Structures are given as C-alpha cells and as structure tokens.
Amino acid sequence: MIRTSKSISRWMGVASLSFVLALPAYLALVYAAVFPAAVQAQVVKGLPDFTELVELVGPSVVNIRTLEKAKANAQGGAGSDDEMQELFRKFFGIPMPNAPRQNPRPNRPQPSEEPAQPKGVGSGFVLSSDGYIMTNAHVVEGADEVLVTLTDKREFKARIVGADKRTDVAVVKIQATGLPAIKVGDVSRLKVGEWVMAIGSPFGLENSVTAGIVSAKQRDTGDYLPFIQTDVAINPGNSGGPLINMRGEVVGINSQIYSRSGGFMGISFAIPMDEAIRVSDQLRQNGHVTRGRIGVQIGDVTKEVAESIGLGSAQGAFVRGIESGSPADKAGLEPGDIITRFDGKPIEKATDLPRLVGNTKPGTRSNLVVFRRGVSKELVVTIAELEPVKTSKAVQPAAEPKSVGTAQSMGLVVADLTDVQKKELKLKGGVRIESVAEASARSGLREGDVILSIANIEITQLRDFELAMNKIDKTKPFSVLFRRSDVAQYALIRPSR
Template identity: 45%
Template sequence: MHKTNTVVARLPETMRSGTIAGAILMLAVMVSVFWSQSVAARGLPDFTELVEENSSAVVNISTTSEPVNRRSGLHGLPFDERQLEQLPPFLQEFFSGPNSPFGGGPGAQQPTRSMGSGFIVSKDGYVLTNNHVVEGADEVVVRLNDRREFSATIVGTDPRSDMAVLKIENADDLPVVRVGSSKELKVGEWVFAIGSPFGFDYTVTAGIVSALGRSLPSENYVPFIQTDVAINPGNSGGPLFNMDGEVVGINSQIYTRSGGFMGVSFAIPIDDAMSVFRQLRDKGTVARGWLGVLIQEVNRDLAETFGLKRPRGALIAEVMPGSPALAGGLQAGDIVLEYNGEEVELSSDLPPKVGRTLAGESARLTVLREGKEIELDVEIGELPEDGQISQSPANNSRGSSASKALGLTVEPLTPEGARSAGVESGVLVTNVERGPAFEAGVRSRDIITEINRQRVGSLKEFRQVVKNLPEGRAVSVRVVRQGRAIYLVMRP
C-alpha cells in the first residue's frame, strides 16, 4: 500500500489529473449506457404476466380426415368390394391399383391430419377457430394447456369469414378468455399471439398493429387487422391479445412468398368474430346484409371524370336486378360516399358495413350522382347463397360501327351475348387499335354500356355519344368483361 502511494505521488501533476478526469469520464459514460438501457427496457412491454393469465384458455386443435372409402365405376356409379372382385384383373388394377385415376392407390387410403389453434370463449365449452383448420375433418380433438384432451363437435362454420365454432362436452373448470373490442384498436399499439406454429405448442409472438380495415381478395366481408406478429402454419385460429389481456382478433392469414412468416399477418376482428359466433351457436348459419351492387375503387382519373376533388368512395359499376340497391334507387355510376353516417374512403370499406347490417333494416347512403350529393334510404336484404341473377336480353340493330377517334370497332350485342354477359343492352367491341380506347384498357370482346355517363344500348346511341365527346378531357367508359362491370377512364 505504501509503495502504491509513493508511485502515485511521484507521477507528474498533469498525468495525475488527466487520469482522474479520464476515470470520471469513463464512469460517466458507463452510467449513461446502463441508464439508457434501463430506460429502454422499461419502455418495452412485459408480456410475462399476460401470457401466464391467458395461456390456459388457448387450445391446440388437431383434426383427422378419413379417405373416402369408395371407388367409382363407369359413369360415376359406385360399387362395393365384392363387385370389384368380380371384374377382370386388368379392370381391378385400373379402378384400385396404385396408379388408378379413381384414387384406389395405397397412398389415397391414408388419413389426412392437420393442426391449428383456437381459444375457449365460454364455460360451457364453446371454442372459436378458423374454418380452414377444421374443414373436411371427421374427427376434431381439442387439447388444453394442462394436457387434457376432448373430442369436439363442429357446431357450425362460415367460410366467408373463415370462422368455425366447436363444442367440447363433459369438461369441468374450463378456462375462458376475456373478449375485448377490436373497435378500440389503434395502429401502432402492441399485440401478441399465442398458438402452435409448426406444432410447437403455446408459442408466444408479439408485434404491433400495422393497419386496420384491410380487405383481402378472398374475404370481402372481413375488415382484417394487419399486424407484424409472427404467424405461421399452426397459428391459424389462435387469439390475438391486446395489452389488457383481451382477445381482439383471430389470427387467420399471412401474406407470404415463402410459405412462412414475412412480416404481414391478418386477424379477424373480434367484434365481427363474436357476431358470427352468436349466429352459428344459435342458428347454425350466418346471415349478412346484401346491397346487390358490384363496386370498384375510385382512382385519380375516375375522381376527375366524376367531379370529385380527391379519390374516395365506392363506385357502383353494376346494380343487380331484383336487388335492394335497385329497389332503393341506386344506379350504376353512383359513388357511395357515406353509409349510415360513416365515411366510405375506400371501396373495400363498404362490404363489411353492409354485411354487418341486419336484413330488413334501412340504411342511409350518401352518393354522388351527376356531380351532386344525394341521400337514399335502402332496405338491406339478406346475402343470398347464389348471387347469379339472370337479366333480360335486349334487341339490337345489325351492322357495325368504327370510331377512328377512339380507335375501336363495335357491333350490336346479340340476345344470346346479352344473356350470357348478364346485361340488358350495349355494344360489343370487336377490334381495338392503338388509341384512347386501348390506353384506357378497353379490349376486344368487352361490352360497352356507357360512355361519359350516357347510356350506350345500340349502334345509333354509340355513334351519337362518340360524336359529342369533348376533346382533351377525360371521360368514363363502363364496360362489362367476363360478367363483371368496371369503369375505365378514356381521353379522346
């Protein structure tokens, strides 16, 4: 100790003071780093208690689908094993061999097994999951966190929302989740999921709400919650929790190019899911509101042609015959701006709003028609199983008409063509050359029913409308293509 003090005492004064200052600086830096890490840690959510409280109500679902134990004969007529044995050997091989087109090979007789997730919503054993988890299943087994297993019955399914309701019997002390409200969700808030990705039971993943009200091509009636929570095969049907430990969604789909998680996941909002659950539990089916229109997005060019200051709303491309929309006075070319006082910013906003409306209820729609906003009261109907409704064909004059200004040739639409396309009248595009029509997206075999908001039901009307088109200004063109009506923007 004495030697150490002596050495220190003999150091130059400048070195001694510099060493002390450096030590103080280093200490300050270390304190700053530890303090910032502590603050950062305190700023991140802690999921431990939430997971402990809610894991018991999350279940693993395994399904078994037995192969169809029947072989089809000629013309689709079934026959049994005894009849098969009476056939010549080469026919037995054809109908039941390993390479049989009728599925008679050994591989076709193996049961199909799949796995997913779900959660218990009531003490009497109701479980929610995805329809695609149990679709086609002959046996459904629900396994709890405490390793209890129960056979479950499928109460009902709703493919449109990808929802399924299961029921387990003779179970005591069932844990249940707390159901929250998806309406309270905000973009950017923390959420977490519990499920069984790839069969790894009770895996917890977390992230934030990336977007709300997402519309997917396959699900028009579900305004999905988009998150960046890691969801993989096996997570389907599992719950999405908020930081209050409440279920706010059902993990349903992912966007992927690899088959696995890529940062974009979609969950069914719990408000919509509980509505489907109550209907399936009480009635076994789901009824949705139906307006009876085909809609499309309003882009910048369409907004200009229809007199909107900015793109918004849902453009009605077609009103189905016999539909509530037709009875309520809606027309093709109307742009729905509000539904029951709620703004319709995107076309995808409209179907979920209509779907949540009970059949028989009246809805007030604010629509833009010919540059003016009007209000219509429409009595909503019930979404039919088969939306194909035939329309009456129209008679047309014969001949054809070419327009050099537009770069296309049209001819009258035959009654058979009108019936096949589901339109009353129009003209059939037979040729499209380079020009305004081609640039707008008009193609051969399209049926033009309207130009510049004016009806085109015959060659005479087509010529008259084209003759009076303004030069250099965008106009709308309504075409029917493969049974679907769309609006295009053309600049003559």
C-alpha cells in the same frame, strides 16, 4: 497576459475535464429535446416482459386436434404423415405430437375402412366458462372428430356448433364448466406499433408463445374482414389461437400468413375480435351466419376516374353490374353509380360496402348515397339475405342498327341500340360501338361495348352521343361510362396532341 506552455496545458486539461463532466447533462438535454416522452419511457423501461401475460392468459388457450376416417391406400396407410414424422425426427429429435406412426402389415389383409386418423392440429381459446371455444373454420373443416386439450392435460371430445368460411371463424363446445374464459379487448384501441403476443400449437408443439408488434390495421385481404397485420411468428398449428395485447385481452384470432416458402416470413394476419364476436354470437344462436346483400358487382374507383367525373377523391364503390330483380335493381341503382355512403357510413373503398351490407340484418331498409353523372342522389334499399350469385345472360350479337354516328377525331363509330338489344341487355338506352380506333382504342374501348354516358352526360340514343361530343372539350381527357357484357366500366379517353 502571457501563458507559458505548461500553464496552457494545465488550463486545457481543466477545460477538458469540465467538458467531460458537463457532457452527460448536455446529452440529457439533447435527448429530452429530440425524443418524445413516450419513446423515452420505452427506452427507460426496456423490452416488455410477457411472463405475467402468459400466466394470466395461458390457461385459456387450448390445443385442437382433428380426426377423419379414411380408407387405407395401396401402401398400407403410409403418406404425408410419415413425411412429417421424419421431418420432426430429423430436426427436433421427437415424434410428431399426437400423431402416432401407422406401420403397414403387408402379410395381413387390410380393412377397407381404418379408425379415425389424425387430420390436423390447431389452436383455440375459451370463449366462456361453460365450454364454448373459438377457433378457425379451416381448423375444423372436414373433421369427423374434434379433440380439445386444456393446459391441465384434460382432453374432451368437442361438438362443432358452427363454422363460417367467409370469415374463417368457428365455435366448438365441450362438456366442461368453470373454465378460464379469455377477456375480449377493444380492437378500436389497438395501435400500429403496439406489442402483441400469440399463444398456440405450431406444428403441434403446445403452448408455444411468440411476440411482436402490430404492423398494420384494416388490411384488406378479403370481402368481409379487415385483418390485423403483425410480425408475430405464426406457423401451421397456430391457427385459431389468440392474439393478445399487453393488457391480457384477446384482440384477434391468428388466421393466415403471407409466405413464399410455406413457413413464417414476418407477415401474419389475425381476424379482429369485434368481427369474430359478431360471427360467434350468430353461430351460437343459429349454427350459421346470416348476411345481407343488395345484388351488385362492384369495383374500386381510380384517382383518374374520380377526377374526370368530378367526384374529387378516389372513394366509394363503383357499381359495375346489377343483378336483375335484386334489391339494388328495385331501389333504382344503375351501372356506373358510385356508392359513397351506406346508412350514413362513408364508403372509402369498394371492400367497405360488402362488409357493411353483410353485417346488416335482411329486411332492413337502408339509405344509400350514390354519385351519378356529377350529382349525389339518395336511394333506399331493402336488404335481402345473401345467396349464391345468379349467372347473368350473355350479350347476344347485335342486330342491324337503325342509324350510325361517328366521332372521327376519337376513332369512334356508334349506333343506336335496337329494341331486342335493349331487352337482352336490360338497358333503357345507350349506343353500341360499331368500330373503334385511335384514342378510343387506346383507352380500352372495344367493338360491342355500349356507351352509357360521356363526361357525366347520359347517353340514351345517338342524338345524345352527338350532342355530348359537340359539348365536351376534345383537347382534354374525358370519361366514358360503358357496358361490356353485363359489367359497367369507366374508360378515360386522352385525345392525341
């Protein structure tokens, strides 16, 4: 059958029209196949609407101002507050909230003490209807007076119930009842990518709302807190305000930002609410926080060290030093041990240990699992109360050694420890490095270091060292556990080829 050009054009037109009509259905099939249902739902719904959340949670958020008594300076009281006033006048056309400008009076004598002056501005939220309010410890630190302003403009003088610097959590109390308490959320349900909202007083601008998503969880920036990282805009004055999920529950306290400029750069950190509640409960009961301790210095376990000693994966807390007479010392822990479990809970990284120990009541008998020279071992430790770390005695110069051994291919010359050295170092044994070169020097070992084990073989005297060096495969890297001053460390010696 022969088609004319006119019939062909007509046919192509019909075909093109059919394709155009069928295209939406085709794209819908592709969209359904490529994107999961959750993503489709978000696209259909569009961006979240925070208006109902603000109406629900807003009344529970408070503004906190702190005052301090200060002496007048030589300029009659002018200072950083004046600079901030000028900044607000230039960029906002308004005076700095709650910080009236102090004008010097040069022709009148100035008193040595002035009335309490504005110190800082922060945020907080109602923890209970009878007037307990949660904020950051750094918001109220050093304050002579704390003033709390509610959203209905009522202002109260607050009493500081307690503040914990380690977690940056504080609780203050105002004389009021029937307050709208905020609802506490379950942090374990919080997911990366989830929408969250913050309400606070950045730069004193009360009841400012910002929003973003959870960027990461369990972000380690301190010994006792795994922070929630978000991209919610947080600025000075937001500190102590709530981080709220889409169910209207507070899941964190906005506390810190990462910044090179002093302003918001897209990375904010919030204290998880489960940690904050634990601290606030103790502050309300006792006015301070009691934490457990076992008396160890710890570090991370590197992948290379884990592989070289047979641990497998890089996990646990490496015991670098032990305080004399501490619970860890009495329990039989040794420098070089790797703590892998505490009371049945795995220690994935070193910072997990102080968090778990700190949350344990002093006097509790807890189980430890340690990895020592290739074998796991269970110990029982009695938790003590956290106190300032004692200063360990420095290692004294070594006395004349009794005997000397060498490992020439490794560049090591070692000697037995004298009785005096063992007593000073609080060690049962080991060998002291007299000189170091070649592969051993490249590994980081130094003269004066005390070798405690080689390739998981315990070294108590020179004979152990010689037997270990004869036993190991010197063509492959091997681990050396050693003491430097009062700290245990691992080195990995890589023989030259």
